[in-house]
Amino acid sequence: MSDIVCPENLVYKKPSTLKDAIMHYCPGCGHGVVHKLMMEVVEEMGIQNDIIGITPVGCSVFAYNYMDIDMEQAAHGRACALGTAVKRLYPEKYVFTYQGDGDLAAIGTCETMHAANRGEKMLTIFINNGIYGMTSGQMAPTTLEGAKTTTSPYGRDVETMGYPLRISELIANLPGVAYVTRQAVNTPANVRKCKKALKTALEYQKQGLGYCMVEVVSNCPSNNKCTPLEANKFVEEQMLPFYKLGDIKVPEGK
Amino acid sequence: MGEVKLMKGNEALAEAMIRAGADGYFGYPITPQSEVLEYLAKESDKCIIKRTGMVVLQAESEVSAINMIYGGAAAGKRVMTTSSSPGMSLMQEGISYIAGAELPCLLANVSRGGPGLGTIQPSQSDYFQSCKGGGHGDYHMIVLAPSSVQEMVDFVKLGFELAEKYRTPAMILADGAIGQMMEKVELFDQMPRRTEFPEWAANGKPKDGPSRFVTSLNIKPELMEIINERLQAKYKEIAKNETLFETQNLDDAEYIFTGFGMGARICNKAMELARAKGYKVGTIRPKTIWPFPYDIYANVAKKVKGILDVEFNAGQMVEDVRLAVNGTCPVEFYGRMGGMIPSPEEIIEKFEEYFINGGK
Ligand SMILES: Cc1ncc(C[n+]2csc(CCOP(=O)(O)OP(=O)(O)O)c2C)c(N)n1
Numbered sequence A: 001m002s003d004i005v006c007p008e009n010l011v012y013k014k015p016s017t018l019k020d021a022i023m024h025y026c027p028g029c030g031h032g033v034v035h036k037l038m039m040e041v042v043e044e045m046g047i048q049n050d051i052i053g054i055t056p057v058g059c060s061v062f063a064y065n066y067m068d069i070d071m072e073q074a075a076h077g078r079a080c081a082l083g084t085a086v087k088r089l090y091p092e093k094y095v096f097t098y099q100g101d102g103d104l105a106a107i108g109t110c111e112t113m114h115a116a117n118r119g120e121k122m123l124t125i126f127i128n129n130g131i132y133g134m135t136s137g138q139m140a141p142t143t144l145e146g147a148k149t150t151t152s153p154y155g156r157d158v159e160t161m162g163y164p165l166r167i168s169e170l171i172a173n174l175p176g177v178a179y180v181t182r183q184a185v186n187t188p189a190n191v192r193k194c195k196k197a198l199k200t201a202l203e204y205q206k207q208g209l210g211y212c213m214v215e216v217v218s219n220c221p222s223n224n225k226c227t228p229l230e231a232n233k234f235v236e237e238q239m240l241p242f243y244k245l246g247d248i249k250v251p252e253g254k
Numbered sequence B: 001m002g003e004v005k006l007m008k009g010n011e012a013l014a015e016a017m018i019r020a021g022a023d024g025y026f027g028y029p030i031t032p033q034s035e036v037l038e039y040l041a042k043e044s045d046k047c048i049i050k051r052t053g054m055v056v057l058q059a060e061s062e063v064s065a066i067n068m069i070y071g072g073a074a075a076g077k078r079v080m081t082t083s084s085s086p087g088m089s090l091m092q093e094g095i096s097y098i099a100g101a102e103l104p105c106l107l108a109n110v111s112r113g114g115p116g117l118g119t120i121q122p123s124q125s126d127y128f129q130s131c132k133g134g135g136h137g138d139y140h141m142i143v144l145a146p147s148s149v150q151e152m153v154d155f156v157k158l159g160f161e162l163a164e165k166y167r168t169p170a171m172i173l174a175d176g177a178i179g180q181m182m183e184k185v186e187l188f189d190q191m192p193r194r195t196e197f198p199e200w201a202a203n204g205k206p207k208d209g210p211s212r213f214v215t216s217l218n219i220k221p222e223l224m225e226i227i228n229e230r231l232q233a234k235y236k237e238i239a240k241n242e243t244l245f246e247t248q249n250l251d252d253a254e255y256i257f258t259g260f261g262m263g264a265r266i267c268n269k270a271m272e273l274a275r276a277k278g279y280k281v282g283t284i285r286p287k288t289i290w291p292f293p294y295d296i297y298a299n300v301a302k303k304v305k306g307i308l309d310v311e312f313n314a315g316q317m318v319e320d321v322r323l324a325v326n327g328t329c330p331v332e333f334y335g336r337m338g339g340m341i342p343s344p345e346e347i348i349e350k351f352e353e354y355f356i357n358g359g360k
């Protein structure tokens, strides 16, 4: 065994910035993947001591149990208000919020829009899984037309329940915003691209370019009552045609 | 002696905030306290106070402002917000989180009449909201009730000190009259902003220590109960050490007038009128309305014939006075509402009606 487990053969390792805690996320959930990507970026950039993260209310409320960095746990939807204050009070540090689509696109839309519009020099990681995960599968603002959830049991009727909200496109219109990109973590190739986007956003933050948002189209196998593979297929076939991947806004000259 | 100036209550409060070495102010305009943000804005360049480097930011709402306070306090900074009644209602969620996460910060409510949009005129109808836990969950914050522009200054310093000593939110509950009136004040000298932060503050993982997180969450009930017990023990300690009140003419008093903030000031004036008419009246004024000075009322009740409680509301603090007195002597109430302020003459009239002319 010891001749196999040796540095030359190392192809993958958990970043040192991720704690040795067992994650509570369901098998196949995108949250765990994005946590790992973000912590890899923090490790690679060598900024573990210079970054403060704000966790939301939602399945990722416990992100502070996994990310080995200083964190603040916000009230539902308010992460961007906390982030604003931290960044203003510590302009030399990196600040990010990590939020689900209920947290960011429903109850916290106001805080998010205004932080973006003020051009707060911070990053928001926006996990769009099209559903309320933590509270067991209610309709989110991002839920697709016709999709069945516990509060839209016959499918989302857009005439009476509103339309799925593309927050990234909205935010990209604001002049204070430097970088908006939509990524996914449903395939290895997308995972790699997502990591690159996170790193790019932190580099823009360092340059003080403005507010950055990395939306990650994610899944919720538990509440969609499917296997992790089926959940990723759902992302590919149903979510991505509506939530198109790629950069929506990049800083001028980049 | 510090610098002496003629200042409006709200402006004096803003000046005291700068001088107390505050790191950040986050607020939203509302009458009758908008002068706080306006004063700070005038002292700033690009949202930074020129003298000290303090951050000043107009938030998009009181919901956002209080959560900026939460964010700043959790990162170890000395932060303050101000508002008036309807705005304070919006802040209650955030205050509950701040109390739960045990973060120091200072708030001021320059209160006005309600309910609803009510009136922009002064009122004291937020006593219950301030002192009895306006948000969800079992918590308290330290509540200071100024009755002069001078105390708008002094209580900023004291409020930060107490908040930081006990890791708890503190509030200055003023009313619109104190916010708007002008008086001579003595200002304390500029204090330095802190350069070292508490070990719990989440402002970047220390190189030689574990990462920190600030939260009010614990989903294990047996652990959440322990946290609650710790909070309650802290509140007992605060009540033991920090209860503040003032009295006048208790020695020979047969009757007591009592009120808080501006109400207490009017009670003192009414006491002078009463004494001129030959009634032996003294006054009690709580300076902290949470913790409430129960003992002084309990002790005085044994010696006097009655207590008249005067407030700009329908009778809120009087519930605490009655709790303290516990039936030992009669406690009567007189209040005006909706932005009306009781005059000393009205107080004498009510006093005579209740206590001298044989009761109601
Ligand atoms: C003020 C308030 N309202 C409602 C809730 C209940 N709640 C907790 S999480 C949540 C939605 C979470 O969904 P989302 O933000 O999409 O995150 P996910 O769990 O899917 O990652 C809701 C409604 C709450 N905690 N606080």
Ligand code: SF4
Pocket: A024, A025, A026, A028, A029, A030, A031, A059, A129, A133, A134, A219, A220, A221, A222, A223
């Ligand atoms: S409920 Fe959904 S979002 Fe939450 S951890 Fe499970 S799969 Fe992930």
